[in-house]
Amino acid sequence: MKVKMMIASLTLLATSVSASPFEKPEDAIHYRQAAFSMIAANFGDMADMVKGRKDWNQEVFSKRAQYISTLALMPAEAFSVDGSDKGDTKAKPEIWTDWDGFTVKLNKFQTDLTQLAQVASQGDERATKKAFGVAAKNCKACHSDYKFR
Ligand code: HEC
Numbered sequence: 001m002k003v004k005m006m007i008a009s010l011t012l013l014a015t016s017v018s019a020s021p022f023e024k025p026e027d028a029i030h031y032r033q034a035a036f037s038m039i040a041a042n043f044g045d046m047a048d049m050v051k052g053r054k055d056w057n058q059e060v061f062s063k064r065a066q067y068i069s070t071l072a073l074m075p076a077e078a079f080s081v082d083g084s085d086k087g088d089t090k091a092k093p094e095i096w097t098d099w100d101g102f103t104v105k106l107n108k109f110q111t112d113l114t115q116l117a118q119v120a121s122q123g124d125e126r127a128t129k130k131a132f133g134v135a136a137k138n139c140k141a142c143h144s145d146y147k148f149r
Contacts, residue, residue: 025083032078033089039071043139050132058123065117065128072110076103090148102146109138 022028042064048054049061078084085096095102112135119131143149 028078028081028084029089032075035074039068042068062120065120069113069117072113105142
């Protein structure tokens with residue numbers, strides 16, 4: 001019985017180790033920065049539409065909202081990599097000393113983006129702009145506590 005349990009927990013351990021796609025901490029840093037820069041590129045285009053610097057296009061807006069709602073799921077895994085607090089990163093140490101607080105911000109970000117994608121897909125321009133405003137607050141809210149400028 002005990003042996004079986006040990007084997008089970010070893011298997012679990014092996015799975016969680018090999019489940020990481022990152023060989024080095026730098027890989028994790030690049031990965032999360034890449035995710036954020038893709039989020040920012042899509043978000044910037046959406047902001048241009050909301051602010052009237054570009055013609056409104058519900059279909060394009062909705063597509064971008066879908067993209068970022070998926071992209072926002074990606075950084076968390078890369079922040080959990082040991083050693084990725086050092087090197088070419090703007091991540092503040094508070095991410096790891098206050099992991100719970102950081103996770104709350106990340107989860108809220110994901111929730112608001114999922115909501116935005118859903119509202120945008122329903123086609124109501126006014127409601128979409130309102131949901132965008134809610135989602136947009138997350139960037140600064142997290143950066144001011146957890147990212148160096
Ligand atoms: C939950 C926290 C959090 C939220 C929410 C968040 N960011 Fe970030 N962002 C970070 C952290 C931390 C970094 C630094 C990553 C690093 O350098 O390792 C970062 C980095 C970036 C970068 C730099 C990427 C690079 O190439 O180095 C951009 C651009 C960015 N974020 C844009 C945004 C935008 C736009 C939003 C909102 C739509 C947003 N972020 C929401 C935490 C967050």
